[in-house]
Amino acid sequence: MSLILSPTHSLTLHPHAHLSPSPLPMSILRRLSLNLRNHHHRRRLATVSAAVRQDSTVWTPAPLTEVEPAAESLFHVSIDVSDAPDLIASHTRAGQYLQVRVPDAPKPSFLAIASPPKLASARGAFEFLVKSIAGSTAEALCALKRGDVVELSQVMGNGFDISRIDPPGKFGTVFIFATGSGISPIRSLIESGFDTGKRSDVRLYYGARNLQRMAYQDRFKDWESSGVKIVPVLSQPDDSWTGERGYVQAAFTRAKQISNPLSTGAVLCGQKQMTEEVTSILVADGVSAEKILKNF
Template identity: 80%
Template sequence: MSLLSLTPPQIHSHAHFSPTPFPMSILRRFNLNPTNHRLRHRLATLSAAVRQDTTVWTPAPLSEIEPAAESLFHVSIDVSDSPDLATSHTRAGQYLQLKVGDSPKPSFLAIASPPKLAIKLGVFEFLVKSVVGSTAEALCGLKKGDVVELSPVMGNGFDISRIDPPEKFGTVLVFATGSGISPIRSLIESGFDAGKRSDVRLFYGARNLKRMAYQERFEDWESSGVKIVPVLSQADDSWTGESGFVQAAYTRAKELSNPSSTGAVLCGQKQMTEVRYYCYHLSFLTT
């Protein structure tokens, strides 16, 4: 079984993290003591300075911002005046940093739109969760025409060659929770020959239907060959579909006829990686 994921690090469309600019071999030479707070603070300050000095920021205006689901916003950014930035998005699963105004802490956002959209229309689309006190919240409070700053596109994205040709990997299981559906949308709409495979399922988890984005796209996704399996963790009594967590829904469904011809794609909360333990006997590959 081949596994494509966004690790390391795992990226959420609203995630905030600070990847170190130092190779791990260098960090080990410092022989850091967890109690040496002064040294840790100096390293963190140096790390931030390196990031600030090396990142090239491109200003770009918002072309659209609107609610996508409860606490989630659909954000479109016009990059038509920056063709090099637009064409640098080459693979689903890539991400970038975004700054709003003088905010000292950028937000890391997975690109939700497929690469072809940036090339054709000069647009990057994102699914952003508004988190109180974050850059993402500031972004969601902007309006059309407001200008933000974007870093270069980052990451290797999903290496679809790991599950090609479709005749060899007839089954592909896709797992996403919350705003983790963002790069999965990019993957599905980029195309990975789902229609040529015998079994492609997306287990998409959310608290309830109000928290589930992209429902208006489900019909198109299914017509491309992806079966949508919504999984609600806090469903009301009227819900008749899958409930609980996506990893539990997977164990109930399973139905793997041949593990050696099965691929999997994961993006979401850390708990979702329990899927790996349910499939411990299979071979995994990561990007």
């Protein structure tokens, strides 16, 4: 019998060999056994490690305090987090988000926090603008009632890094772009305050299909009094609409008036096509990509 050992100590027998009743040397058997045990040990460690990663999310139960229509297909949802001070403290910047787990829903939903961080500290609540999509976790959330309990993950993301467009005296122009439910973290940004009164030109281009789909209209007056000029843009308005029509990026192109791109910043949230096209327009006009803020 010819015995060949591979580098991994596997055994190869000559095809015409006759098996001998003599056992293999003990040193070889010990090495084979050790390799087998190490292999199974590594597999167990990998399985445990994967399970730990999968289960690393900390879920906090919290009751709903409000579920009300905010616009067509959009709902204003408020969740009481007053019993979760660590969760409240983790919300430090507009544009952050978390996961919401709803009973009987197959998977969690990622939602941007619509309320400014100071509201959670003052009232113990997180507010969201939720788009109800048929068959989704968001739809299940919007169907719940006051007092129903959901579960919240830790707050995630870096949010909008406003320090990149500070000080306001140096970056006097800030263009803000939002479409649909993308206005949710923009509300948090505006109501958190980023020295809009000290900037010369802060404009919000807010796109929706029509006025019935446009949330937060009741807040426009307060936003404008803080120094934000609001430019609603409707893609499918009725005949009575006299404002901007079409898409946000087209409305901005018609009246962009970038006087000094080096002192211009931007904040974007919404449809991928919009954010990509607006970014291309701004960069082509000399605005630094580092001054174009997104929350994802």
